[in-house]
Amino acid sequence: MAQLWGGRFTGETDRLAYRFNASINFDKRLFHQDIEGSIAHVTMLAKQRILTEEEKESIVQGLQGILEDVNHGKLEIDDTCEDIHSFVETHLIERIGEAGKKLHTGRSRNDQVALDMRLYTRQQVQNTDALLKELLGVILAVMEENVETYMPGFTHLQKAQPVTLAHHYGAYFEMFRRDRQRMEDIYRRMNYCPLGAGALAGTTYPLDREYTASLLGFAGVTQNSMDSVSDRDYLIEFLAALSTVMMHLSRFSEEIIIWNSNEYQFVEIDDAYSTGSSIMPQKKNPDIAELVRGKTGRVYGALMSLLTTMKGIPLAYNKDMQEDKEVAFDAMDTVKDCLVLFTGMLRTMKFRKERMAASAMKGFTNATDAADYLAGKGVPFRDAHAIVGRLVLYCIERETSIDKLSLKELKEISDKFDEDIYMAVSLETCVAKRLTTGAPGPEAMREAIKQYRICLES
Ligand code: ARG
Numbered sequence: 135m136a137q138l139w140g141g142r143f144t145g146e147t148d149r150l151a152y153r154f155n156a157s158i159n160f161d162k163r164l165f166h167q168d169i170e171g172s173i174a175h176v177t178m179l180a181k182q183r184i185l186t187e188e189e190k191e192s193i194v195q196g197l198q199g200i201l202e203d204v205n206h207g208k209l210e211i212d213d214t215c216e217d218i219h220s221f222v223e224t225h226l227i228e229r230i231g232e233a234g235k236k237l238h239t240g241r242s243r244n245d246q247v248a249l250d251m252r253l254y255t256r257q258q259v260q261n262t263d264a265l266l267k268e269l270l271g272v273i274l275a276v277m278e279e280n281v282e283t284y285m286p287g288f289t290h291l292q293k294a295q296p297v298t299l300a301h302h303y304g305a306y307f308e309m310f311r312r313d314r315q316r317m318e319d320i321y322r323r324m325n326y327c328p329l330g331a332g333a334l335a336g337t338t339y340p341l342d343r344e345y346t347a348s349l350l351g352f353a354g355v356t357q358n359s360m361d362s363v364s365d366r367d368y369l370i371e372f373l374a375a376l377s378t379v380m381m382h383l384s385r386f387s388e389e390i391i392i393w394n395s396n397e398y399q400f401v402e403i404d405d406a407y408s409t410g411s412s413i414m415p416q417k418k419n420p421d422i423a424e425l426v427r428g429k430t431g432r433v434y435g436a437l438m439s440l441l442t443t444m445k446g447i448p449l450a451y452n453k454d455m456q457e458d459k460e461v462a463f464d465a466m467d468t469v470k471d472c473l474v475l476f477t478g479m480l481r482t483m484k485f486r487k488e489r490m491a492a493s494a495m496k497g498f499t500n501a502t503d504a505a506d507y508l509a510g511k512g513v514p515f516r517d518a519h520a521i522v523g524r525l526v527l528y529c530i531e532r533e534t535s536i537d538k539l540s541l542k543e544l545k546e547i548s549d550k551f552d553e554d555i556y557m558a559v560s561l562e563t564c565v566a567k568r569l570t571t572g573a574p575g576p577e578a579m580r581e582a583i584k585q586y587r588i589c590l591e592s
Pocket residue numbers: 157161217243244247451453455456457
């Protein structure tokens with residue numbers, strides 16, 4: 135019996151093991167980087183006289199031919215090869231023969247994959263930065279238009295003090311600006327070339343690592359060959375920064391979902407970024423904002439996944455590290471889509487400014503200012519706070535607001551109140567008087583906006 139299926143069973147297991155081990159399905163994404171790295175590598179080998187000029191020429195032409203054929207759809211990256219490195223090398227040898235077999239001189243797949251992934255990630259860091267810049271541009275344009283658009287500011291999701299739309303958006307400008315700074319920082323730290331580290335201990339060939347690094351636009355070379363093939367810190371840093379971008383997008387999405395709710399109606403999301411319900415005809419749902427909020431989880435997941443993969447790996451390269459790719463690619467794709475869609479949604483979203491201002495007038499957002507008014511008339515702030523507390527209670531019982539009380543009613547609570555109280559607790563005054571750096575007062579805001587413009591254009 136065993137004979138009947140034994141051989142076949144072993145065969146099946148081997149096939150599964152092959153599939154389990156192979157990475158071509160996802161590392162084919164590194165095709166361009168693999169070719170670029172190989173061209174730089176052979177250029178350096180020829181300069182060092184490890185390869186002849188003819189061999190180099192033949193290899194470079196072969197590699198460019200493969201690149202063109204794949205780009206033009208004449209050659210397909212299928213799963214007959216184990217990974218993208220074998221795919222390129224196999225096709226090179228097929229095309230140019232003997233010289234092709236010299237491509238891998240002084241190189242291991244370990245430093246090769248370390249390079250490819252670094253090149254790919256480096257580009258992604260730049261792309262993310264460009265998308266963040268675009269988002270900041272949209273945020274700033276809204277700020278410039280809305281320095282005097284009033285809305286309630288919240289703490290604990292309870293109305294706290296009035297702010298402006300420019301001020302509220304300004305908080306997000308700061309967040310995404312820091313995200314850009316993180317990109318810059320990561321780029322600077324990661325921009326060193328690992329090629330030449332070999333499998334783990336360098337090579338015996340007289341490679342000019344600095345030259346290869348300069349061909350590939352790196353600031354220099356990595357310093358320890360064992361670290362070079364097994365460092366994925368830069369990727370972890372990038373995933374952490376992407377997670378932070380998502381956290382910011384998710385908070386913003388949450389606010390938009392609240393603002394878009396029937397109760398608030400502060401905003402109108404454009405039809406292009408909302409969807410309807412299959413059963414309830416009246417619905418216009420903020421799906422894009424909800425999905426951005428929802429997809430935050432998978433980006434955090436990628437970070438946790440890679441941190442966990444790396445935590446028990448002895449030096450140097452181990453196959454576990456192949457697991458960096460799928461999660462990282464997924465996170466990169468997700469953040470890209472989220473940034474593009476979110477920016478589009480923001481660009482087209484309309485504000486219902488009257489509703490926002492009306493909401494800011496309700497909920498005693500001027501209570502602090504009423505207390506400050508009394509303090510200005512010599513009442514110690516703690517006493518003023520208590521007086522206005524009583525005032526608020528008085529208003530709640532009568533379903534009214536501070537500014538609607540008569541002077542007689544106000545004076546019954548404190549004789550320090552005068553005619554000028556009405557001006558002092560108006561929405562405009564409450565905001566206009568907040569002029570310290572970072573506050574919503576229009577003058578302070580205009581100054582901040584000026585700085586933001588400069589920051590965005592530099
Ligand atoms: N596919 C591998 C990875 O992504 C490439 C490096 C393979 N190196 C090796 N020694 N098997 O990590």
